[in-house]
Amino acid sequence: MKNAIPLFGLLLFFTACNVEIDSPFAGDDQKVYIIKQGQHESNRTIKSFKGDVLGFKASFDESAIYETKREENQADINKLMGFSDCNSHHHENSARFGWRWYNDKLEVHAYCYVNGDRKIEYVTTVALNEMNDYQISIIDNKYVFTVNGASRVEINKNPNCSGDVNYMLFPYFGGDEPAPHDISVAVHTDQ
Template sequence: MKKLVFALLLGLLVQDCSELYENPEQVYLIEEGRHDSKVVAGFVGDKLRTLKSSTLRFTARFDESARYNLGNKNQEDINKLFGFADANSMHHDNSIRFGWRYSAQKDQVEIFAYAYQNGQMNFEYITDLQIGANALFQINLTDESYELAVNGDHTVTMERKVKDKLGVYYLLFPYFGGNETAPHDIRIYINERV
């Protein structure tokens, strides 16, 4: 009987500890009138975090707060979702991330590849997402390119122009704008995958 109780307690302990190794969903809040985001739910780690491998994988979803109407040409600006600065560069010099903007005509979120290459901004449309839908995002880093995929079947490859491939790759988090700040509170739900 003691062995059975011990085995059950050990099983419960191991089960509870396994939750420590799961990445919880993080809720990023971009407050009205701001560009930058902050984590309001989920694991709050160091503000400055780095890429630990040649692949960044995460799921993300946008709730109804992603709908906005700026009423001007800045509606076409691309907001930033998640990515990283390349090898010891500042993110406005060399970086790659996913971008997004709300399209009222489609009532969907448009997703883009968004890069700075030697100080020049480049972007390319990837796909549309429905409000509330979870999507898997992945950036693969190779010597010559960035390979971006959404749900494994919508892919874009962009040239990687950084010369020094070694160094620190710091993560870049949700950001609203362009020129405009968030017209109301916007929440983005991200779950990083290892």
């Protein structure tokens, strides 16, 4: 229960912000997230997450092609979708897909925090303007990432997880550099 207070504070912080709420789960089940030039976040909507599977489809257009100001930041992983875990902040325990434009390709990665330690593993490369199936499942104390039912990566999760006050994580650019131009990602989910 010790993590409930910080999580409540996080929820209060986000709901107290004066931002437009545009939930992808109200009404239409497809949403185009736009990360504005000079920003990191596409959405500050708070949406709880329950269960052990997050499945969605996503498509990147040409706006996913970018070049960072500092060459070493090109290798940074941006975030697609995922969820916090273990009734804690997402920098403590979470699982989400990451992506980057690297070596003229759009790479997809598994991106997790487990007990505060960041773990990143390459999953696959996807084409622009193509809808792909993404799934994160919790199976036998592992986060299992699959893309199009074939590419698969497993990352061990916190075995001492407790509580089910978790929340969704939405598209985010960075690393330390903000988006160099508007970047849009279309997401279709059944959640």
